[in-house]
Amino acid sequence: MTETAPRPTLEAVAARAGVSRATVSRVVNGGDGVRDPLVERVRRAVDELGYVPNQAARSLVTKRHDAVAVVVAEPETRVFADPFFALQLRGISKELTAHDNQLVLLLTEGRDDHARVGRYLAGGHVDGALVFSLHLDDPLPGLIRRAGVPTVFGGRPGWSDGDGDSDGGDVVYVDSDNRGGARDAVRHLVGLGRTRVAHITGPLDQTSAADRLDGFRDVMPDADPRLVVPGDFTPAGGERAMRGLLDHCPDVDAVFAANDLTAAGALRVLREHGRRVPEDVAVIGFDDMLAVTEQTDPPLTTVRQDIEEMGRLMARLLLRGLDRRTAEVPGATRSGVVLPTTLVRRASA
Amino acid sequence: MTETAPRPTLEAVAARAGVSRATVSRVVNGGDGVRDPLVERVRRAVDELGYVPNQAARSLVTKRHDAVAVVVAEPETRVFADPFFALQLRGISKELTAHDNQLVLLLTEGRDDHARVGRYLAGGHVDGALVFSLHLDDPLPGLIRRAGVPTVFGGRPGWSDGDGDSDGGDVVYVDSDNRGGARDAVRHLVGLGRTRVAHITGPLDQTSAADRLDGFRDVMPDADPRLVVPGDFTPAGGERAMRGLLDHCPDVDAVFAANDLTAAGALRVLREHGRRVPEDVAVIGFDDMLAVTEQTDPPLTTVRQDIEEMGRLMARLLLRGLDRRTAEVPGATRSGVVLPTTLVRRASA
DNA sequence: TCGCCTTCCGAGAGCGCTCTCACGCCGGTC
């Protein structure tokens, strides 16, 4: 923990280059309006001294921080028992880095933390926030909105539809096309000639789960209600649901599971019961978590979403809102952008 | 993106409370040496105005940031296709939050990024760094050391042993007891009466993999060399290794796999070949990634490490080094702390 | 050649905070 030598200041660079502080500042910040030879001299001085601007001093006057908060609520980190979290973060990180922004990570658990996050965001320590909050009843989005910080949500927040309140801030979010992906999956099953197609849902207080159910219903508006059974995005939930399904609808010949973990559970129960996949029952998941889809027996057909791209887009959208000279985001409406999904065919359907 | 009203300053609070800036500052920072009635008045003013200190201004003079960087190298995020990353981060986050520090996340990929991270750390934007870097040849640790930022490593860096160079900074790290855990696993197999115990290693340029191999050798110093086969921490690697093992040592009766994914691959090949687990071949993994260990057939016996605690300890160690009034870390040597592992018995061994 | 406009650079104020220092006031001592 040795103390480092005092770092060079603008003043020092100016002295060495034989110019004023202002000129050095100009060069450091782009160098417009400074004649070439001077620019050159300043650059050299900067290099020689190893000058790095003091961000605190800069923020103090510019009121910008070049930092963005990423807020992840506790339940998410649980859900993210898969590469989801890491990938999204990676996308965000790449985009932020490309625009010289730092990523401040805020993990929350429990109500107290919400207050803390609210205070932090309201405290003006960051220029904006990227927020993950899948649950309908999550107080976080409200808090954050009130904090008055530019925000982009990951996943459609529960109240973004039909809310349209007049407090100014449009809700900006990035989501993947859960509904469309679900439709593709179910259509694929129908295309396979299946007639008794079941759906194991996710927790319906999450918009992603609700949207996938909607997609299922789009294709199967008249589905036997017993073919729609609740799950919870876990393998155990998938097992439970599948058992119930086999009990009440033994003639089921296809299952669209709300996610891959659920599908994995269902697969296990099907094998237990001697049903062949996909011959007797075809199965499709959602997410394409490789750790799961490639390891199941048989390998799982599923709906893939481009997680990393979601992260990248969130960051881009936010930065755009922050009025940086950032490339326009194609397909972005005022309220958000929905990324397409693709069906990945493996052996299970 | 509405502009928020200008936030109140110390000055404003002082005016409202009828005291000087200095007094408000004192109260905000603990209130020592200020008489009670005044403290009360200041507190009220702070509340009424919703005053939040401007961190930038504060940092500018204190030269502290109450922020810590977490540096994760690209290969890690790949490895972290499991809750590892999220859990560790959670532990870190909790500890930092408890001490009012922010977490700045730095994800790197490729050489350019190394330079960027080096610059950032050297730039004095954070008080310290937590670094994950498992590979022996990673240039990151060196860069970071040179940046002169207090650092704690996650996982023993390759060069921490026998290096003992004189550049001042002792290498502080937190790791789990890979070697001891491996010993426990292998001893368990031996205790089961197995005599032909194989080991599928991880990539040996990672200290965790090397340590696990060492642990294996501790118990089986005279193992048939053909029983030690290379893997790469992936299921595919596990499959490949297991196939080779069955080819060359068909009498193998136990496998200690370097991690759970590897074990999952091995398990699949064993089933393919009609070997019963654990009757014919007992299998043990490492990590206890629940998504894997509870899903394999049969459920995997494995060595568990307390990931979240690792993260928490890293943060605590760093904060301690930063000379905050932080609780002492029991069992921490100057160079780091090694957390115990526990054998979790399931059905596979 | 003169004046005017443009371009480039430097002086200086000030962002919001901390912290040192000096001063005022109090009680206690001789």
Added chain:
DNA sequence: GACCGGCGTGAGAGCGCTCTCGGAAGGCGA
């Protein structure tokens, strides 16, 4: 009753930067 010590408070400098503004220098038309 004069003096001293200590505690509590305020004044003010200054952290390192940006940015406005004014002045110097140079180019061009008349």
